[in-house]
Amino acid sequence: MKTRIALIAHDKKKDDMILLAGQYRAYLATCDLVATGTTGGRLANELGLAVDRKHSGPFGGDLQIGSMLVQGEIDCVIFLRDPMTPQPHEPDINALVRACDVHNTPCATNVSSAHLVLSQLQLRAATA
Numbered sequence: 527m528k529t530r531i532a533l534i535a536h537d538k539k540k541d542d543m544i545l546l547a548g549q550y551r552a553y554l555a556t557c558d559l560v561a562t563g564t565t566g567g568r569l570a571n572e573l574g575l576a577v578d579r580k581h582s583g584p585f586g587g588d589l590q591i592g593s594m595l596v597q598g599e600i601d602c603v604i605f606l607r608d609p610m611t612p613q614p615h616e617p618d619i620n621a622l623v624r625a626c627d628v629h630n631t632p633c634a635t636n637v638s639s640a641h642l643v644l645s646q647l648q649l650r651a652a653t654a
């Protein structure tokens with residue numbers, strides 16, 4: 527079964543997400559990807575990745591991904607949050623991160639931890 531990865535980035539972190547995903551592009555292309563709306567649009571347009579795009583975060587995208595996660599449909603979340611900008615959907619963001627903790631799902635919320643998670647997943651795939 528393909529590894530199922532959720533990719534989400536707040537506006538000021540979207541360039542970081544594109545850079546990050548570009549570095550793992552070949553590996554990510556072998557995965558089932560889901561993303562919030564705007565993040566997914568950029569991943570598709572700029573990197574050519576096939577992404578299941580949910581609603582934009584402020585319109586419930588985090589909750590849609592959280593629901594998938596609770597149903598056992600997500601293996602890993604890369605969520606580049608912006609800690610410096612208030613978000614109108616803060617409760618949704620917290621709900622998604624909490625769901626990761628409840629279900630012991632890896633959740634990288636900054637670029638350094640995302641590298642650790644993705645490099646490990648990539649290595650596992652290469653040696654499987």
Ligand SMILES: O=C(CO)COP(=O)(O)O
Pocket residue numbers: 534535536537561562563564565566581582583584587588619
């Ligand atoms: O707000 C977000 C996550 O909380 C991200 O949503 P977009 O990818 O639609 O910008």
